[in-house]
Amino acid sequence: MASGVELGRIETDIPARMDRLPWARWHWLVVIGLGTVWILDGLEVTIVGSMSDALKSTDTGLGLSSSQIGLAGAVYVAGACVGALFFGQLTDRFGRKKLxxxxxxxxIFATVLTAFSMNPMWYFAARFLTGAGIGGEYAAINSAIDELIPAQYRGRVDVVINGSFWIGAAGGALLTIPLLDPTVIDAEWGWRLAFGLGAILGVGVLLVRRHVPESPRWLFIHGREDEGERIVAQIEDGITREKGPLAEVSDTITIRQRKTIGIALIAKTVFTMYPRRTVLCFALFVGQAFLYNAFYFTYGDTLSTFFGVEQTGYYIAIFAASNFIGALALSPLFDTVGRVRMIAGTYILSGVLLAVVGFFLGSVTAVTLTLFGAIIFFFASAGASSAYLTASEVFPMETRALCIAFFYAIGTAVGGITGPLLFGVLIENASGSGDITGIAPGYFLGGALMVIAGVVEIFLGVKAEGQSLESIARPLTADDDAPAPA
Known part of the structure; x- marks a missing residue:
C-alpha cells in the first residue's frame, strides 16, 4: 500500500472539543456498543476452558486430549494474531466503524461454525476464525474508544472495558454448569449450545454498535472533515441539553490530510521514531499474554486433572469475578496515581505472587488454588488491560489500530501461543503421576515475564494520564516541526 496523496491542509479544533466533554449518556453508548467485545472474548475462552472434559469425550464430544485442548487455545490465539494484523491495517485505512x-x-459466523463442529479439525478451524474476528475487534475497538473518550477518563475507561472480559468469563463459567449437566441437557448438545449462545449475544451487540459513529479524528485526517464536524456538533448538542453549556476551546491542530497512510511509513514510525515505546509495548504484551493464556486457557483442565473437579464453572466464575473487580477498583488510579506507577506496580506484584504460588503447588487444593489465583489476578487484570491502553495512546493516530494489532499479535504470538501449548504439555506429562508440581515451571516463567515487563515500564513508561492523544504522540500528518517524543 503506497502512501496516500495529500488532499489538503486544514486547521481543526476537534481533538480539543472531544477532550473537554463532560461524561454523559453518549459516552455510555460508546462503552456499551464497543466495550462489550471483551465480554464475548471472555465468554469464548471460558466456555472452552470449562468444557475440557466434555470436549474430551469420544461419545458426546470431539475426543480431544489435554494437549489438543491446549492446541485449541493456541489455534484461537493464532487466529487472533492474524486477524489483528489483517483487520488492523484495514481499520487505519477504511475507518473504525466499518471494521x-x-x-x-x-x-458471529465463526462461533456458529464452532457449535456445529463434527471433528477436531473442524473445531480447530472454527476456533482459528473465531480468534481472527476477536483479534480484529481488539484493533478496531481500542482505537475507536480512545479517540471518542475524553482525555481525563481515558485510562479508567480503557482498563475497565478491557477488564470486562471477566464479565463474559464469569457468565460463561456459570452458563456451562447447566449446559454440561446431562440431567438438564443432553451431553451431546450442551457444549454446542454454549457456543450458539455466544453468537446470539454477538447479534445483540451488533444492533447496539450500529449507533456508534465513526471517529471524528479519523475523519478529519482522511479528508472528511465536514462529516467529522457534523458528528462532533451532534455530540455537543446532546451533551449540552443534558449537562448545560460547554466550555470554549482554543487549541487547534493543522493537518495535512491523506486518503491513506502507507505501511512503510507506519513501520518507520514504530521502529525508528518511537523505539523506546516499541520495546515497552512488546514487554507488556508478552508478559500479560503468557500469564493469562497459559494459566487461564488450561485452568479448567488443571482442576479436573489434578483435583477431580467435575463442575469447574463455579471455580472459574469466582476467579473471573476477582479479575473484573480488580480492574474496576484499580482503574481510576491509572488517571490519578498515573500510568507508570500503576502499570509497573500491578505487573511486578502479580508476577511475584504467581512465582510464590509455584513453590507451594504441592500443598494446594482446588479451593486454595482458586483463592490464590483470585488474589494474583485482582492485580494482574488491571495490569493486562493497561497494555492495550498503552499501545493505543503512545503512537500517532494514523498508526493506532495497526500498532495495537502489531503488539497484540507479536506479544501474543510469543506469550499467548506458547503458553497454552506449554501448559497443555506440562499437564499431560504430570497427569500420569497426578503431581501438580509438574506445572510449576509454567508459573515461574509467567511470573518472571510479568516482573520483567514491570521493570521495563519503570524505565520506559509514558506519563500519558490526562493528556490529549495528539500531545502524547504527534500525528504524522500534523503540519508543524515539533520533535516527536522518543
Missing amino acids: FLVTLGVY
Whole structure:
C-alpha cells in the first residue's frame, strides 16, 4: 500500500472539543456498543476452558486430549494474531466503524461454525476464525474508544472495558454448569449450545454498535472533515441539553490530510521514531499474554486433572469475578496515581505472587488454588488491560489500530501461543503421576515475564494520564516541526 496523496491542509479544533466533554449518556453508548467485545472474548475462552472434559469425550464430544485442548487455545490465539494484523491495517485505512462491524460479523459466523463442529479439525478451524474476528475487534475497538473518550477518563475507561472480559468469563463459567449437566441437557448438545449462545449475544451487540459513529479524528485526517464536524456538533448538542453549556476551546491542530497512510511509513514510525515505546509495548504484551493464556486457557483442565473437579464453572466464575473487580477498583488510579506507577506496580506484584504460588503447588487444593489465583489476578487484570491502553495512546493516530494489532499479535504470538501449548504439555506429562508440581515451571516463567515487563515500564513508561492523544504522540500528518517524543 503506497502512501496516500495529500488532499489538503486544514486547521481543526476537534481533538480539543472531544477532550473537554463532560461524561454523559453518549459516552455510555460508546462503552456499551464497543466495550462489550471483551465480554464475548471472555465468554469464548471460558466456555472452552470449562468444557475440557466434555470436549474430551469420544461419545458426546470431539475426543480431544489435554494437549489438543491446549492446541485449541493456541489455534484461537493464532487466529487472533492474524486477524489483528489483517483487520488492523484495514481499520487505519477504511475507518473504525466499518471494521468494528465487519469483525463482529466474522466472530458471529465463526462461533456458529464452532457449535456445529463434527471433528477436531473442524473445531480447530472454527476456533482459528473465531480468534481472527476477536483479534480484529481488539484493533478496531481500542482505537475507536480512545479517540471518542475524553482525555481525563481515558485510562479508567480503557482498563475497565478491557477488564470486562471477566464479565463474559464469569457468565460463561456459570452458563456451562447447566449446559454440561446431562440431567438438564443432553451431553451431546450442551457444549454446542454454549457456543450458539455466544453468537446470539454477538447479534445483540451488533444492533447496539450500529449507533456508534465513526471517529471524528479519523475523519478529519482522511479528508472528511465536514462529516467529522457534523458528528462532533451532534455530540455537543446532546451533551449540552443534558449537562448545560460547554466550555470554549482554543487549541487547534493543522493537518495535512491523506486518503491513506502507507505501511512503510507506519513501520518507520514504530521502529525508528518511537523505539523506546516499541520495546515497552512488546514487554507488556508478552508478559500479560503468557500469564493469562497459559494459566487461564488450561485452568479448567488443571482442576479436573489434578483435583477431580467435575463442575469447574463455579471455580472459574469466582476467579473471573476477582479479575473484573480488580480492574474496576484499580482503574481510576491509572488517571490519578498515573500510568507508570500503576502499570509497573500491578505487573511486578502479580508476577511475584504467581512465582510464590509455584513453590507451594504441592500443598494446594482446588479451593486454595482458586483463592490464590483470585488474589494474583485482582492485580494482574488491571495490569493486562493497561497494555492495550498503552499501545493505543503512545503512537500517532494514523498508526493506532495497526500498532495495537502489531503488539497484540507479536506479544501474543510469543506469550499467548506458547503458553497454552506449554501448559497443555506440562499437564499431560504430570497427569500420569497426578503431581501438580509438574506445572510449576509454567508459573515461574509467567511470573518472571510479568516482573520483567514491570521493570521495563519503570524505565520506559509514558506519563500519558490526562493528556490529549495528539500531545502524547504527534500525528504524522500534523503540519508543524515539533520533535516527536522518543
